[in-house]
Amino acid sequence: xxxxxxxxxxxxxxxxxxxxxxxxxxxxxxxxxxxxxxxxxxxxxxxxxxxxxxxxxxxxxxxxxxxxxxxxxxxxxxxxxxxxxxxxxxxxxxxxxxxxxxxxxxxxxxxxxxxxxxxxxxxxxxxxxxxxxxxxxxxxxxxxxxxxxxxxxxxxxxxxxxxxxxxxxxxxxxxxxxxxxxxxxxxxxxxxxxxxxxxxxxxxxxxxxxxxxxxxxxxxxxxxxxxxxxxxxxxxxxxxxxxxxxxxxxxxxxxxxxxxxxxxxxxxxxxxxxxxxxxxxxxxxxxxxxxxxxxxxxxxxxxxxxxxxxxxxxxxx
Amino acid sequence: xxxxxxxxxxxxxxxxxxxxxxxxxxxxxxxxxxxxxxxxxxxxxxxxxxxxxxxxxxxxxxxxxxxxxxxxxxxxxxxxxxxxxxxxxxxxxxxxxxxxxxxxxxxxxxxxxxxxxxxxxxxxxxxxxxxxxxxxxxxxxxxxxxxxxxxxxxxxxxxxxxxxxxxxxxxxxxxxxxxxxxxxxxxxxxxxxxxxxxxxxxxxxxxxxxxxxxxxxxxxxxxxxxxxxxxxxxxxxxxxxxxxxxxxxxxxxxxxxxxxxxxxxxxxxxxxxxxxxxxxxxxxxxxxxxxxxxxxxxxxxxxxxxxxxxxxxxxxx
Numbered sequence: 001x002x003x004x005x006x007x008x009x010x011x012x013x014x015x016x017x018x019x020x021x022x023x024x025x026x027x028x029x030x031x032x033x034x035x036x037x038x039x040x041x042x043x044x045x046x047x048x049x050x051x052x053x054x055x056x057x058x059x060x061x062x063x064x065x066x067x068x069x070x071x072x073x074x075x076x077x078x079x080x081x082x083x084x085x086x087x088x089x090x091x092x093x094x095x096x097x098x099x100x101x102x103x104x105x106x107x108x109x110x111x112x113x114x115x116x117x118x119x120x121x122x123x124x125x126x127x128x129x130x131x132x133x134x135x136x137x138x139x140x141x142x143x144x145x146x147x148x149x150x151x152x153x154x155x156x157x158x159x160x161x162x163x164x165x166x167x168x169x170x171x172x173x174x175x176x177x178x179x180x181x182x183x184x185x186x187x188x189x190x191x192x193x194x195x196x197x198x199x200x201x202x203x204x205x206x207x208x209x210x211x212x213x214x215x216x217x218x219x220x221x222x223x224x225x226x227x228x229x230x231x232x233x234x235x236x237x238x239x240x241x242x243x244x245x246x247x248x249x250x251x252x253x254x255x256x257x258x259x260x261x262x263x264x265x266x267x268x269x270x271x272x273x274x275x276x277x278x279x280x281x282x283x284x285x286x287x288x289x290x291x292x293x294x295x296x297x298x299x300x301x302x303x304x305x306x307x308x309x310x311x312x313x314x315x316x317x
Numbered sequence: 318x319x320x321x322x323x324x325x326x327x328x329x330x331x332x333x334x335x336x337x338x339x340x341x342x343x344x345x346x347x348x349x350x351x352x353x354x355x356x357x358x359x360x361x362x363x364x365x366x367x368x369x370x371x372x373x374x375x376x377x378x379x380x381x382x383x384x385x386x387x388x389x390x391x392x393x394x395x396x397x398x399x400x401x402x403x404x405x406x407x408x409x410x411x412x413x414x415x416x417x418x419x420x421x422x423x424x425x426x427x428x429x430x431x432x433x434x435x436x437x438x439x440x441x442x443x444x445x446x447x448x449x450x451x452x453x454x455x456x457x458x459x460x461x462x463x464x465x466x467x468x469x470x471x472x473x474x475x476x477x478x479x480x481x482x483x484x485x486x487x488x489x490x491x492x493x494x495x496x497x498x499x500x501x502x503x504x505x506x507x508x509x510x511x512x513x514x515x516x517x518x519x520x521x522x523x524x525x526x527x528x529x530x531x532x533x534x535x536x537x538x539x540x541x542x543x544x545x546x547x548x549x550x551x552x553x554x555x556x557x558x559x560x561x562x563x564x565x566x567x568x569x570x571x572x573x574x575x576x577x578x579x580x581x582x583x584x585x586x587x588x589x590x591x592x593x594x595x596x597x598x599x600x601x602x603x604x605x606x607x608x609x610x611x612x613x614x615x616x617x618x619x620x621x622x623x624x625x626x627x628x629x630x631x632x633x634x
Contacts, residue, residue, distance in 0.1 A: 008585070041489045041490055041574050044488055045488055080399060081400050082399065083395035083403035083404075084395045095400075099401065148465050151461055151465050171358075171362055173359055256357060295361070
């Protein structure tokens with residue numbers, strides 16, 4: 001038996017298992033039986049959308065949970081459930097963490113998931129490429145266009161976009177400010193299509209600075225090189241080592257963040273691509289993002305969303 | 318001593334206490350000393366924004382936390398911290414829940430907070446009133462305009478807007494679909510201004526249906542009546558009872574959700590306005606939302622964001 005909860009916020013595991021996104025609802029899985037326990041005012045919507053039993057709760061929530069879970073061992077996502085809620089549910093039964101199991105399960109993507117991500121990646125690329133920097137003065141202006149175009153296409157942001165220019169490109173986690181556009185404009189942007197995220201970074205070199213253009217081209221080549229070698233690799237650590245070598249060979253400094261991450265219902269999910277990661281990369285969607293940052297001066301990042309079927313890495317964007 | 322964590326998502330208590338919103342950071346409060354513990358790549362931004370000590374962590378996170386927290390009793394927001402993270406931190410020290418204390422603290426608003434909310438409420442009202450329904454065919458078209466105008470004004474959504482028309486107005490938690498606009502268009506919408514939320518609902522009666530127009534006017538009068546009586550009340554329960562009486566006197570059915578809720582850094586926060594709520598309402602910002610729903614037919618809701626100084630309820634929007 002397992003229980004999942006979707007409170008005020010979207011919960012990826014709740015959605016993955018229930019295929020619905022209804023606030024303040026519990027999903028109870030008991031073998032083949034699936035029950036959605038939702039506040040009365042969500043009943044009609046839940047009934048229309050959820051393909052299992054729908055029950056409602058009010059002040060009787062804890063009694064219902066006691067009847068359903070009573071003294072059993074129940075799986076729950078303790079990486080998402082708050083300590084207080086876990087404690088309260090844990091008074092009715094013995095909770096067992098399923099967060100790692102779920103991250104592993106979500107890591108391997110189905111064809112349908114790849115198709116949705118591909119669409120999310122293509123839309124994000126089109127939005128970035130559609131921006132005419134001449135019509136934008138500041139980082140915030142570019143951010144506005146990214147966001148408005150996302151809405152125009154009926155999509156959602158996968159995360160708050162980063163638009164950095166000049167010295168701000170040296171901060172990997174900058175957002176967007178009033179800075180005038182100059183030299184380099186770094187755009188890190190992704191959208192969700194049917195809940196599936198994309199994650200792309202592009203640098204636009206303004207003017208004719210050949211040195212900068214060459215550096216960016218070299219960075220793109222590093223990314224290509226990493227993808228070309230993917231078929232020799234099994235784990236996240238393999239990819240991280242490959243990236244470390246490729247960046248070094250191209251004369252770039254050591255990365256201060258990991259070379260990438262899994263992408264799916266969350267923009268950062270498994271496989272992890274750190275130097276110690278044993279996560280298997282076959283059949284996963286990843287963002288690969290070689291970069292360099294020169295503190296106080298500038299930085300560059302190139303990021304693609306890819307699918308690796310175990311044999312070949314395919315760029316989705 | 319207290320510890321707060323802001324992971325992938327905005328955390329209201331972390332922000333309230335630190336005045337910064339930096340991902341994957343711990344705030345450690347020890348008397349007057351405040352330390353922000355952040356990943357290396359956020360160091361520069363943290364240093365620029367945070368008014369206390371900034372330290373970085375990497376793989377040494379748990380050692381640092383052990384040194385800082387070592388065996389003490391440490392306050393933490395166990396309503397937000399995941400069960401797994403609380404367990405891990407709890408191995409270094411004894412955690413004590415501060416979630417209720419924080420919700421109580423955030424309930425009483427300062428003048429600065431009222432000013433920000435007032436701006437958020439005014440902007441939301443202007444955006445709703447600026448919509449020309451003649452240029453919109455479906456619920457989703459209206460939703461797009463709400464979202465684009467929010468971005469145009471440099472604001473954020475306080476929550477996913479609800480745009481419901483015709484029969485869909487009978488679902489209190491509907492979002493927006495492909496339905497053509499007809500009869501009634503219910504818009505439940507709010508924005509954030511400097512992190513502070515507003516929450517408004519308006520119904521627009523299309524055409525000349527006098528019965529619907531009269532009903533909506535009666536609902537607005539119920540809302541006015543509740544505000545006029547606010548000075549006689551002390552707790553959330555008092556407001557809930559007042560609302561129950563006012564709706565009944567006006568001939569409306571019993572509400573299937575509460576009459577409202579506190580509004581602040583979160584769109585739903587304390588004071589709670591249920592029939593058993595002992596939350597004190599003086600000096601709080603609330604959304605008051607009388608409504609009725611006739612299943613299968615239609616519904617209406619009128620919602621204002623107000624500030625109650627203990628003597629007088631003032632509409633902020």
